[in-house]
Amino acid sequence: MRYLEDMILKLGSVDRRYIFLLIGLAVLIPLLRPIDLPIRTTPTTEKVYNAIAEIPANSKVLMSFDYGPSTKPEIHPMTLGVMRQLLREDHQIYITCLWPDGLYMALDALEEINQEFELVEYEDYVLLGFRPGNEAIVKGLASDLRKVYTVDYKQTMLADIPMMDGINNLKDFQFIFTGSAGYPGTFEWVQYGGDPTGVPLSSGTTSIQVNEVMPYVQSGQVRGILAGMPGAAEYEKLIGTPGIAIQGMAAQSFAHLVIVLFIVLGNLAYFITERRERKY
């Protein structure tokens, strides 16, 4: 027993470099040798899927890319999945970005989706691009889109884009989806976009944001939420197109397992130390 306790104590004070190494391996190995794990869909993800499925065919949907490269692994699979579901129903997609990096994320997503759907610019989608101003931009879009955007990201006048005919503010869209990694993002879309106009809104966020957005989901102000990479994986399962999020689930699972293992070891070591100190 004493030997076991000593071993736990040793493990409990292991150098942080070994932890880094184990985490690295736990992430790397499943990425290099993919392992299939069962994906179980949650009600919040199903809500997003159902909300998008209920949009009448050939509708106009606004997607906002409010994230950058740092959170791309979590949010990008969501926006790709949502675009796939929308395009299968022949919806038209209008893209805005509250983050400067969002423009590049949108371009990247369009390039990837283009290989599958052979998109036609200004018929299937319009990329309006980035405008600085955070919540003021959302408020402006709700009031008069053409005051916020006069040209798209290619500097083409909106008046010259046929797909923009009849689009004057957020009320002209049937649905809003935001891929959001922080501020500005889901909160701003709820407070200044979805709520004042009554346009249904869904969101995909990083795992860390989920608890903050959940009150909006339960009150119905946000129609479901794609919560972090697991949410993206669930969504990929629902639309029947496995992608990078499902592939990444094994890596995330093993990384979480390693962290939990170290927490347990650390606590066992803590209890043993406490008990020994009490004895002497």
Place this chain on the structure above:
Amino acid sequence: MFLKRYIPIGIVAFFGSLTLFGWFIDNESVEAFVNDDATQWYDIIASFAIFLGALNLLKLQFLKVLKRQSGWQYSVVAIASFFFAFTIGFFMKGAFFVGEEVYFTQGAAEQAILASGSAETVKAVEWGAHISTEGGLFKWMFDNIFTPLSATMFALLAFYVASASYRAFRARNFEATLLLLAGIIIMLGRVPVGSLITPWMVMYLLVFVGTIFMANYFKDRKIIFGSFVIGLLGVTALGISMDWNPTEPAIFFLPSLQEWIYTVPNLAGARAIMIGIGLGIIVTSLRYIFGLEKSYIGDQ
């Protein structure tokens, strides 16, 4: 004094009141101001703030280099990066096309035409569109410098979280233990591996952990061993009676448990925080409107 104090306070009070009461006044001009003009003003003022921010950044970094303060080398990198991004954003756009080929400068593109003797002409993208055009210098910088650096910084979090939780996540008292358990349940319940851990495995684990806790309070080994065996038999009997259902009883199934934590206790806490923030914003806004909050003009 009057110019520095009362005029700014007056402007804030007037526009603050107008924006607030604009929501409740059925007047077209007031509504237009609140919905359109005020937001446009915000954008314009925010644009000027970017200039101020950039100048401030340069001033601080230059001072650090000139005074050779600790880490001044990083400031050199910051200054160089600033001017690099500034130059390729405003002066060198790149993306000069000759057919399908793309060149960073007009000269290189023209030389390529001369060398090949083709009848092609140089096509340049418009200013503004250059930042998102493949072959543009800004896009090149974003893809090859900003993206990898940004992704690397965020990826490092996984390592720091692992190390920090290992060192700091200790069951020191009841509250810390609750936090620890909730953290473990969320971490395992959110990922697919959590659904592979059946409620029965959790229940066996609880019997094991419960016995360890009992050992602290009871010295009689027979009682401890007896409780352990009863616990094991109880879980096994329940398992057989429920046909070892992999998702029931849900209270011990990690994905269901994490869902409950997210939607019940977490939601209650999040709502309380949101209501608190909302009230705080109302109070602070009223303090600005009534001129009680003067930190923005340098008062304490």
